[in-house]
Amino acid sequence: EVQLVESGGGLVKPGGSLRLSCAASGFTFSNYNMNWVRQAPGKGLEWVSCSTSSDNYTQYADSVKGRFTITRDNAKNSLFLQMNSLRPEDTAVYYCARGRWLTVTTDFDYWGQGTLVTVSS
Amino acid sequence: DIQMTQSPSSLSASVGDRVTITCRASQDISNYLAWFQQKPGKAPKSLIYTASTLESGVPSRFSGSGSGTDFTLTISSLQPEDFATYYCQQYDRYPVTFGGGTKVEIK
Secondary structure (H helix, E strand, O other), X not given: OOEXXXXXXXXXXXXXXXXXXXXXXXXOHHHOOEEEEEEOOOOOEEEXXXXXXXXXXXXXXXXXXXXXXXXXXXXXXXXXXXXXXXXXXXXXEEXXXXXXXXXXXXXXXXXXXXXXXXXXX | OOOEXXXXXXXXXXXXXXXXXXXXXXXXXXXXXXXXXXXXXXXXXXXXXXXXXXXXXXXXXXXXEEEOOEEEEEEOOOOHHHOOEEEEEEXXXXXXXXXXXXXXXXX
């Protein structure tokens, strides 16, 4: 059974940093592109970032480019999102999502339960 | 970026009703369109991909159609567990983008 379990969310002040983790199991992690997708409270879904299966290519939404960094550890079946210079508008539930296709442009076949990031003073 | 417009934004329906949700892309996306279901406090769940392919384990009362710019999600006979918010997503062009959602409520 595919499982994605996020952790690392919490309350942080504007300008602060946070590192999210996603632990994957039930599939060969290194064979899949992995993504972060976020959802602000009461709002819709926004793709944030993608890491390709071999970690040789990453992509970011314009709203987080230069502030967020996606990495992965294929040996530990884990995905990470380092979030710096956080802004109140980054407040959201952050989901780890598996890409169905081996392209940056993909839909998502499995999602984690999400971790809440709150940016507030 | 490709804009995805869903309509309606919300609807009220009864158990057994046929429900149709529309998603329109701001440019041609071929059939690179997915549909998700989200219940309150839960993660989105994949229902349909490539516009009309049903995800494994999803009931056959769900169906998707369309290509180019206009797409439809249909629930043939609404069940109590189908009350949720539904999102479309295009994955033809970077960045992938989602529709604003359609909330299906109990009448």
